[in-house]
Amino acid sequence: MDWKIELIFVPVTDVDRAKEFYTRIGFHADIDASPSQDVRFVQLTPPGSACSIAIGEGLGSDVPPGTLDVIQVVVADADAALAQLRAVGVDAEGVEELDWGRFVSFRDPDGNRWALQELVPYD
Structure with a gap:
């Protein structure tokens, strides 16, 4: 199932x-x-x-606004995602390079935090 x-x-x-x-x-x-x-x-x-x-x-829902930390979404290109967010006025952070991916993060107007992950090849 x-x-x-x-x-x-x-x-x-x-x-x-x-x-x-x-x-x-x-x-x-x-x-x-x-x-x-x-x-x-x-x-x-x-x-x-x-x-x-x-x-x-x-x-x-009893979840207070702005308390979600982190909703994670996979993207094909972290650099392009960062550029797209900044082009529409979003104060996005990134690109953070980690062993398990490249990350961009941003918050919505209430402070809920999102992470965009570009997957990297795994050896």
Whole structure:
């Protein structure tokens, strides 16, 4: 039986600000629905990913905004990812060279930390 991670909740304080940030860095806005006055569900997917993130209001999460550290995403080229983030005004850090990959990191407007990993050949 396959186990697939397909949705990760990312806690934010301002849904519109977070949605603008994530779409600016290239995520696709899949869903933005408000089934009631107390609930808003926004699903965004990074380009090429089978896993999406969810942000919103009234979703029942007790995770405080800005506390996720680290969501890790694999990219083909860390240098290109860093350049893309900086081109749209994101204060990204990198490229950090480690034995298990090349890394770029950034935070969303709430402080949730992301790491982008370029895989390196393993001997």
